[in-house]
Amino acid sequence: MKKDKSILIIISFLIIILFFKSSLQGAEESLPIPDPINPYLVSKKNFPEFELPAIQNEAERNYLGVSKNGDFTIGQIKAEILIIEFYSFYCPHCQRAAPDVNEVYQQIQNRPDIKEKIKIIGIGAGNSDYEISSFKNKYKVPFPLFPDKRMEIFRSLRLRVTPTFIGIKINKNGTLEQFYFREGGFEDSQKFLAEIIKFSGIEPGEKNEKANM
Amino acid sequence: MxxxxxxxxxxxxxxxxxxxxxxxxxxxxxEKFSESIYPVGKLKPIDTVPKLKVGDRAPGFTLPAVSGSKISLSQYVGKNSVVISFVPAAWTPVCSDQWPGYNISKELFDKYDAILLGITVDNIPTLYSWTKQMCSPNEKIWFPVLSDFYPHGAVASKYGVLRSEGVSERALFVINKKGIIVYIDIHDINKRPFLEDLVKALEEANKQ
Missing domain, CATH: 1.20.5 (Single alpha-helices involved in coiled-coils or other helix-helix interfaces)
Structure with missing residues (x-):
């Protein structure tokens, strides 16, 4: 009887250890937990900084406000809000989503109150430079696209599908905070942008009246 | 008790x-978005011994296409370069996003006067459903998709890319207008070949 009990204790102990070990591993780089009411809202999750390759195109450099010399980090992008689309040249869903994402960009550019505050970039998961420019030409993508040829960024964020849309706040002290996470495309670009603005909590700028001109 | x-x-x-x-x-x-893709896990990168080499005459074949017609390699000889893209199987991860990339690159193939033929060992109905979800409902994939289903994998076997489990390798063959193989890429089945490598091969094929 006593032997029974000690075996039971040992087994329970082992199970507890195994359980905590696996949950710890899971917590290392976990995906955001969806909000029960707004499935794409992420509440205050720190976002890891990562590097992007230097941009050759001057207009795109100006758009992101980064200097010519070499690689830069996303924290250096001149914006309050950054929308990152993880996509792939080879993914039919991303191909279908491309015009919608272009529309979001246009809507932002048409609004002086948010134009300087919200920027968009695309990261091609598993795509080469050549595939990035092919996608850009095919869909006339007006915002900067970057290759993630070996999927290092994609994997480090534990992403699963393309397209994935991530919204992050770039704080004044350079820290990054994620507030939006969406797997899959969207049907309504206006609704998508409204969500981004709402969830980010930014105040559209003082130039509000110009927006109606 | x-x-x-x-x-x-x-x-x-x-x-x-x-x-x-x-x-x-x-x-x-x-995974609300994983849809119908079957997870195959990591496979043995290459499972065949090459039968063909660059400079060989491409073995002829006739196969049924998803569109209902029959396609023969010989119909392009003297007119176009031909790219044959073997992919292992419908509804598997890497293949499901290799052809959609080619599907938005028609201009590229046109530029080099090249025809693309997609081949798998699946049957026509499977290929029909699978390629249908690669583009919008009102569109069609622009290149012929051929079924090497019966006798099973006969063409894949001729090209030396039929694996022991009965699917083909992920392989690209570029054949010039004279019907000669000018490029072979029997790729790691788990990885997708980059587009620029195929483009370089097409450039070369067009020069010859």
């Missing part, structure tokens, strides 16, 4: 707790 149940109740509670937490995690990660 009762005492023993009490004891096991503790263990049972623990297991129940774990199952419940396990379920919530699994639910949180439910």
């Amino acid at each position: 009762k005492k023993q149940i009490c004891k096991y109740r503790y263990l049972l509670c623990l297991i129940m707790f774990m199952i419940l937490t396990g379920i919530t995690t699994a639910f949180g990660q439910s």
